[in-house]
Structures are given as C-alpha cells and as structure tokens.
Amino acid sequence: MNLPNSITLARLVLTAIFIIAASLRGPSGDLVALVTFIIAAISDFVDGYLARKLNLVTSLGKLLDPLADKILVSAAFVYLTPEYCPVWATALIIGREFLVTGLRQIAIEKGQIIAADNLGKWKTTFQLTFCITALVWIVVQANEDSFLHRLSHKDGLLIQISLWGAVGLTALSGFNYLWKSRRLLKD
16 A cells, blocks of 8 residues: 555545535535535546656556546536536536446457546646636635635636536546547447
C-alpha cells in the first residue's frame, strides 16, 4: 500500500462521508457534503499525479482509482437528480461508466489495456465542476448577497455549461471508447 493508493482509499471513505452528509439534508449536512466532495475531487488529481511523479503506479491503483472516481461522481449525480440534473443525463453518465468498465475488462481478458484519454479527462473535469457548483448552490442559495450565490446559481451559466458540457463529453467519450474497442467485441 503506497501513498497514491492510500489517497485513493481515502477518497472512498470521503465518498461514504459525502453520502451520509448529503442524506442529512440540512445546512450542516450540506456543508459537510460540499467540503468532503471537494477534498475527494482534489484527491483524484493528487493520487494520479503522485503515482506518476513517484513512479508508484500499481495494478491495485489502476483498479481502485477509476472505481473510486466512478463511485464519487455517481453518488453526486444521483444526489443532484432530478432537481439539478435530469434523470436521463444521470443515467447516461452512469451508463457510460459501466460501458467503459466493461470494455476495459474485456480488453484485460484479451491482454490489452484501454488507457484513459483526454476526452475522459475533460469529461471528469466538467462533471466535477457541475457537482461542485451545484453543491455550492445548495449551501449558499439563501445568502443572496454573496458572490458564490451569483456564481453557482442553479439557473446560471456555470452550472448550465458544466452540466451540458459534462453530458456532451460523456456521450462523446463513451462513443470514442466504444469505437476504439470495436475490434475487441468481434468474437
């Protein structure tokens, strides 16, 4: 168990805390949900950076990191549906994650690796931006005079651009993975 893998496991724990806090549905729970989600999102970038920088990439990390990411993002989208995100968009986002996981499993069985691509990284950035913006809105919506209220407003540009950017990139990324893996599916 190295440092990047420990950070990934901590993200799973933070996801559980996020789910519990979000379930409390009150100012304290909303704030804890926001803070834990932000820390978990930051840890996604930190563990990958450290694994590459310190040459600590492991098979366990290759399994746990995307799994922890998928669980975190899926939990947030389920929580934010339907008030901030349409059900079909959440289903698309979670369905894409199942698709890519399945394709990666097939590739492994055939001795190949399907690496993350730039579309997937952009998709994650837009998803995390949407989730954080919506969670900030939940916390600050009663404080109409704050900058964060104007920035994160549920009908504002940031939340709309990040949501529809996430949806578009999710669909495009899923299609891209499917297209690149089409040879794996011919048997």
